[in-house]
Amino acid sequence: MDRSARLLNKALADSGITPGKAVTWREMDALKQALRKPNPVKATEAVTRVRIRRTFYHEAAHWVHREGPKWYQELIRAHFEARTQGEAVVHLAPYGPGTRGKKDRWYEIYAGRTYDWERSRPDGVELPSRYFELLSLPSPDLAHTWNDPDVRETLLIVLRILF
Helix, strand or coil: CCHHHHHHHHHHHHHCCCCCCCCCHHHHHHHHHHHCCCCCCCCCHHHHHHHHHHHHHHHHHHHHHHHCCHHHHHHHHHHHHHHHCCCCCEECCCCCCCCEECCCCCCCHHHHEECHHHCCCCCCCHHHHHHHHHHHCCHHHHHHHHCCHHHHHHHHHHHHHHC
16 A cells, blocks of 8 residues: 555544545545645545535535525525624634634634625625534434534524424
């Protein structure tokens, strides 16, 4: 095996990911940290399946938000504004230098991302996408995440389009 394969195997072992096991957000984060070493390698098929599932939920939520009824877009915007009122737009580390937004207490900081084209009134476009991603979690992880009142409040608002 070459060096990349050895690095990936070590990263997988250190993250707790094993073949045939559903991958949790915590394990994905641990794997991402391990793969940020000087010589990053590509993910395995199991990790790729998780990423594909998360990406599907993420992009579907963008479509629902963009193409959905005006009341839904306003609901998301109002929630985003209420949660981030008075916050400055800042760099959202660990994302690239052009990734800016409002940090708040989102379960994942990227949910607060804003875009230059939004100008002074952000739409909260990453809010539905990041929270819809939670539906791709294995049930125990979703249940654990659901116990956080901030997550539950925002997820219920994001899912209101379905009810």
